[in-house]
Amino acid sequence: MSLIAVVVVVVAAVLIGAFGIRFSRTTSDFYVASRSVSPLWNASAIGGEYLSAASFLGVAGLILSYGADMLWLPVGWTGGYLVLLVLVSAPLRRSGAYTLPDFAEARLESMTVRRTASVLVVLIGWLYLMPQFQSAGLVLRTVTGAPVWVGGLLVAVVVAVNVLSGGMRSITFVQAFQYWLKLTALAVPLVFLLMAWHTDGRPAVSVADAVTWQVPLAGGKEYGLYSTYSLILATFLGTMGLPHVLVRFYTNPDGRAARRTTLVVLSLLGAFYLLPALYGWLGRMYAPDLVRTDAVVLTLPGRMIGGTLGDVLTALVTAGAFAAFLSTSSGLTVSVAGVIAQDLLKGGVRSFRAATLMAVAVPLVLALWARALPVADVVGLAFAVAASSFCPLLVLGIWWRRLSTTGALAGLFVGGGLASAAVLATITGGPYDGIAGALLAQPAAWTVPIAFAVMVSVSFLTPHRVPAGVARTMVRLHTPEDLDLDRGDWRPRSA
Amino acid sequence: MSPEPRPARRVPLARHDTARRVTVTSPRTAAARRPRFPATREIDEQTHLGEVYMRSLLRTQFRLALFVCTVLGCVVCGLPLLFLAIPELREVDLLGIPFPWAVLAGLIYPAFVVGAWLYVRQAERNERHFADLVERP
Numbered sequence: 001m002s003l004i005a006v007v008v009v010v011v012a013a014v015l016i017g018a019f020g021i022r023f024s025r026t027t028s029d030f031y032v033a034s035r036s037v038s039p040l041w042n043a044s045a046i047g048g049e050y051l052s053a054a055s056f057l058g059v060a061g062l063i064l065s066y067g068a069d070m071l072w073l074p075v076g077w078t079g080g081y082l083v084l085l086v087l088v089s090a091p092l093r094r095s096g097a098y099t100l101p102d103f104a105e106a107r108l109e110s111m112t113v114r115r116t117a118s119v120l121v122v123l124i125g126w127l128y129l130m131p132q133f134q135s136a137g138l139v140l141r142t143v144t145g146a147p148v149w150v151g152g153l154l155v156a157v158v159v160a161v162n163v164l165s166g167g168m169r170s171i172t173f174v175q176a177f178q179y180w181l182k183l184t185a186l187a188v189p190l191v192f193l194l195m196a197w198h199t200d201g202r203p204a205v206s207v208a209d210a211v212t213w214q215v216p217l218a219g220g221k222e223y224g225l226y227s228t229y230s231l232i233l234a235t236f237l238g239t240m241g242l243p244h245v246l247v248r249f250y251t252n253p254d255g256r257a258a259r260r261t262t263l264v265v266l267s268l269l270g271a272f273y274l275l276p277a278l279y280g281w282l283g284r285m286y287a288p289d290l291v292r293t294d295a296v297v298l299t300l301p302g303r304m305i306g307g308t309l310g311d312v313l314t315a316l317v318t319a320g321a322f323a324a325f326l327s328t329s330s331g332l333t334v335s336v337a338g339v340i341a342q343d344l345l346k347g348g349v350r351s352f353r354a355a356t357l358m359a360v361a362v363p364l365v366l367a368l369w370a371r372a373l374p375v376a377d378v379v380g381l382a383f384a385v386a387a388s389s390f391c392p393l394l395v396l397g398i399w400w401r402r403l404s405t406t407g408a409l410a411g412l413f414v415g416g417g418l419a420s421a422a423v424l425a426t427i428t429g430g431p432y433d434g435i436a437g438a439l440l441a442q443p444a445a446w447t448v449p450i451a452f453a454v455m456v457s458v459s460f461l462t463p464h465r466v467p468a469g470v471a472r473t474m475v476r477l478h479t480p481e482d483l484d485l486d487r488g489d490w491r492p493r494s495a
Numbered sequence: 496m497s498p499e500p501r502p503a504r505r506v507p508l509a510r511h512d513t514a515r516r517v518t519v520t521s522p523r524t525a526a527a528r529r530p531r532f533p534a535t536r537e538i539d540e541q542t543h544l545g546e547v548y549m550r551s552l553l554r555t556q557f558r559l560a561l562f563v564c565t566v567l568g569c570v571v572c573g574l575p576l577l578f579l580a581i582p583e584l585r586e587v588d589l590l591g592i593p594f595p596w597a598v599l600a601g602l603i604y605p606a607f608v609v610g611a612w613l614y615v616r617q618a619e620r621n622e623r624h625f626a627d628l629v630e631r632p
Binding site: 068071072075078079081082083085086087090214215216217218225228229232236256259260262263266267269270271273274277278281399471472474475478479480482483484485486 | 535539541549552553557559563564571578579585593596599600603607612615618622625626630
C-alpha cells in the first residue's frame with residue numbers, strides 16, 4: 001500500500017508538471033500571481049517548499065537518537081523566519097530582487113559580487129539537495145526493500161523532468177497544497193498513535209532516559225553547550241540565505257504584504273513543528289532500536305497500530321515524505337538551475353536545460369557516494385554556510401550604508417569559504433573527535449562572527465569602494481511603496 | 496559615504512530690518528518654517544534634509560529590529576544557560592510535561608508568532624509616521 005502511495009504522489013507530480021507547462025512560464029506566473037495571491041496562500045507555498053525531508057523525517061529521528069538538545073533544530077528553523085521578518089523581509093521585497101545574486105548586484109552594483117553570490121547559491125543548493133535524495137532512498141528502502149540508490153534516482157529524475165517541462169514549482173497553488181498535505185500526513189497518524197499510547201496506559205520514557213535523554217545538555221555529547229549555541233546561530237541566521245525561500249517573497253505585492261506573509265509562515269511552521277517532537281518522543285518508547293536511522297516517522301504507525309489501519313497510516317506518511325522530497329527538491333533545483341544558467345552559463349533555454357541536469361546530477365552523485373550522515377545534520381550544514389555568507393551580506397547591505405563592494409566580496413569569500421571547508425571536511429572525513437570535531441561539525445559559531453567582522457573591517461578600509469547609488473538604493477529598500485519617490489530604475493535580469 | 500556637502504536649501508532671510516521693534520502677538524512659527532517643497536522632493540534630490548528624513552526612517556526601523564532580535568537572543572541563548580545553571584528546572588513538570596520540552600516543543604512557537612505580530616504592527620506604524628511626515632503639504 002505504501003508503494004501505491006509513492007506511485008500516486010510521483011504520478012501526480014509528473015502530471016501536474018506536464019499540464020502546468022500550458023499555463024505557467026516561471027516569471028510571468030510570479031508576475032501574475034503577485035497581484036492575486038493572498039498572504040495565506042503565499043505563506044502556505046513558502047511552507048510547502050521549506051518543509052523538506054529534514055523536517056518531515058529527520059527532526060523526529062534526531063530527537064529519538066539524541067533527545068532534548070535536538071528540539072533546538074525545529075525551533076531554529078521556525079525562529080529563523082522571525083529574524084528574517086525583522087531584518088530582511090520588507091526591504092528584500094522592495095529591492096525587487098528575484099534571487100540572491102540579483103540583490104547582491106542591486107545593492108553593490110558589481111558583477112563580481114553577483115558571480116560570487118551565484119557560486120554560493122549553487123553550493124548551498126547542492127548541499128540542501130543531497131540529503132533530500134539520500135532520504136528518498138531510505139524511504140523507498142523502508143517501504144519496499146529496494147536498494148538505497150533507487151529512491152534517490154527516482155526523485156532526481158522526477159524533479160529533472162518536472163523542472164525541464166517548466167511546471168510544478170512555479171504554480172503557487174501546488175506548493176501551497178504541499179504544505180497542507182505534509183501537515184495532514186504527519187498529524188492524522190499522530191492522532192491514532194496518541195490514542196494507541198493512551199489505551200496502552202500512557203507509559204513514560206524509561207527511568208534511564210528520564211535523567212539523560214529527556215534532559216537538555218545532560219552530558220553524553222562532548223561540547224554540548226558549544227554545539228547547541230552553534231546550531232542556534234546557524235538556523236536563526238541561515239534561513240534568510242536559502243535560495244528557494246527568497247524567490248517566494250517576490251510573489252508578494254509589496255513590502256508590507258511580505259511582512260504579513262512572513263508572519264503567517266511563522267504560524268504555519270510553528271503548527272507543523274509541534275508534531276515531529278511527539279514522534280521522536282513516542283519513538284523513544286516504542287521503537288528505541290531506530291536510533292540513527294531517520295526511519296521513526298515511517299515505522300511507528302506499523303509498530304504501534306499495525307493491521308490495515310497501520311498500513312493506511314504508513315501509506316499516508318510515506319506519501320507526505322515523498323511530497324516533501326519533491327516539493328523542496330523542485331524548488332531548489334529551479335533556483336539553482338536558474339542561477340547556473342543565468343550567471344555561470346550563457347543564459348537562455350538551452351543553458352537552463354544543461355543547468356537543470358547539473359543542478360540535479362551533482363547532489364545525486366554526492367548522495368550516492370558520500371557517507372550517510374543524518375539528513376537533518378547535512379541540512380544544518382547548508383544553513384551554516386548560508387548564515388556565514390548571505391546573512392552578513394543581507395543584513396549589512398540593508399542596514400549599513402558604508403558597506404563597500406570590496407568588503408562584501410571579502411566577507412563572502414572568507415565566511416562562505418571557511419564554512420564550506422568545514423562542511424567538506426565533515427562530509428568526507430568526519431566525524432572527528434574532540435574540540436576540532438565539534439568546531440567542524442557545527443561551524444556557524446565561529447564562521448558567522450568572522451564573516452561579519454571581515455565585511456565590516458574591509459568596508460572601513462575601502463571607503464572609496466562604497467557603491468555610488470547607495471542613497472537611492474536605501475530609498476528603494478526602506479520607503480513604503482505608496483510614497484511617490486524616485487527609487488532608481490534597476491530591474492532584476494532574471495525576471 | 497555621504498554626498499558632497501551642498502549649500503542648505505533655505506538660507507534664513509537676511510534681517511536687514513532687525514532694528515525696528517515689533518510686538519509679537521502671535522508667533523507664527525509653523526507658517527514661517529513651512530517648506531516650499533514636499534519632503535519627497537528633498538529625498539529625490541538627495542539634499543541634506545532628504546538625508547535626514549531617510550536616516551530617521553532607517554534608525555527607527557533598525558532600532559525596532561534590533562530590539563526584537565535582542566529579546567529573541569536573550570530568550571534563545573538564555574534557555575540553555577538556564578537549564579545548565581538550574582538543573583532542578585529540567586525536572587520540573589508543566590502539566591505533566593518536563594519543563595524544557597514544554598518550552599522548546601510547544602510554548603516557544605506561539606511566543607514567536609506573538610512577537611512577530613507585535614513587530615509587524617509597530618513596523619507598519621513607523622512607516623505610516625514616515626509617510627505622514629514626508630507627505631505633509
